[in-house]
Amino acid sequence: MTEKSAKLTLPSGEELNLAMYSPSEGNDVIDISKLVKSGVFTYDPGFMSTAACESKITYIDGGKGILLYRGYPIDQLADECDFMEVSYLLLNGELPDKAQKAEFVDNINNHTMVHEQLATFFRGFRRDAHPMAIMVGVVGALSAFYHDSLDINNEEHRSRSATRLIAKVPTIAAMCYRYSMGHPFVYPRNEMSYAENFLNMMFSQPSHDDKPDPTLVKAMDRIFTLHADHEQNCSTSTVRLAGSSGANPFACIAAGIASLWGPAHGGANEACLNMLNKIGDVSRIPEFIDRAKDKNDSFRLMGFGHRVYKNFDPRAKVMRESAHEVLAVTGKQNDPILKVAIELERIALEDPYFVERKLYPNVDFYSGIILQAIGIPTNMFTVIFALARTVGWVSQWSEMIAEPTQKIGRPRQLYTGDSERLVTPIEKR
16 A cells, blocks of 8 residues: 555645555545544545545455455356355455365354344244344344453454354344244254255255255355455444444444345345336336336336446346356246346346446346245345345454554534524523
8 A cells, every 4th residue: 555645725725735545456545534633524425435444355346347355356256165265265364275164164163053042032023023123133132142252352252253143143044034934943054054054944844854955055155155245335334333432243243234224225135026026027027117218207127237336246247147047946937026037137138228328237136036036035135135244244343353543433524503502591482
C-alpha cells in the first residue's frame, strides 16, 4: 500500500494535506481521519464513498465482474474447492493442504452439536415464527453457553468461537426449519460433508435412511461458497460495527443476521421467487417484460442486474450450471414456476433490451431456482444465506479485532435540527 497525498482547501483558506493510499486492488483512498481537528466532517450517506476499514479478505470490481477471496477468483474456487477449503481460506489467508483440511474439517465436525438446552429455546417461539427471527435469538443465545471463549483479545478464544459458529449455525438453521414443520430435530453426522450434513439435518426422517443426492449436495456447497463473503456490505459492516464495541462474537453474528434479514439485503432470492409466482405462467411473461421496459410502471424484474456488478455477476455463471443440474436430477423442469424462470433466463440472455443494459441473471435468480427445486421454503432462503455468510462475518470480525489501529465505530452526522433554545415552563406553553 503506497502513500501519496491530496490537498483540501477549506472556506477559511486553511489548506490540509491528506494522506492518500493506493491499495493492492481498487480505487485510491484519501485518509480523512484527521479532518475533525480542523472542525469539519465529510457527508457520505450510506458510506458509499468511504472506506471504514482496511481488509485483506475480499475484493470486488463491479465494473469488470470480479470477485476475489484472498486473491482467488470466485469461479475457480467454486469449481476446484469445496466450502470447507474456502472457509479455511477466508479465516487463514491461504488454501489448506490435505493435512490442514483434514484437521480443519475434523475440528468443525467436533463442534456441530448444540447444547440440548437450546431445544427449549425453540419451544418458546410460535410454530409460524419466521426462521430468521429464531436464528437471531438462538445464535445470540450461544454466548450464554460458551463462557470459555468470550475473551476477544485472546487469539485462541477467537479461533474457538469461529469454529463453534461455523459448525453450529447449520445445525441451528436446520432446527429452525424442522421446528416450523413439526418434525423432530436431526443430529449432525460427522461422516458427511458440510453441505451433505446440512441437507440431511433438513430433510431426513427416522422412518428411512436416505442420503442427500450428490447433485443437490454439490449445488448447496456452491451456494455456500458463492455467498461466503462479499466485502463490506451492510451485514458485514454491522458485524464489524458491533464488534468494535468489544461485544462477544455470538452477539456480533446475531447482529449480522438481523441486518441480513432486511429485504433490501438478504431477501433478494426470496423476492425473485415471489416475482416468479406473481407471473405464474409462461404465457404471461410478455406482459411482465413489457411492464419492466415501461419507465412509468413501478414493476421491476427481480434477479436481473446487480447493484455492485455493472457488467455481470461472476457468481451467476457458476450458479447457472448448478441450477440446470438440479432441475434435471429433481425432475422439476416442468414445474410451472421454474418453467417461468427458465424462459425469463432465455429472454434476458437474448433480448437486446436486457443485453444492452447488462441486466443479466444474477446469483439470487439462480439460487432461488435451486432452493425451490430442492424443496426449501422461501422463508428459509435468507437463513441459508446467513449460514453461508457466517464464515465471512467471522473472518471479518477476527481481522478487525486483531487490527491494532481499530477503534469503536462512531459515525458523525449532518445535524439539521433546531439550534439551542430555552425550555418554556409547562404552564406557559
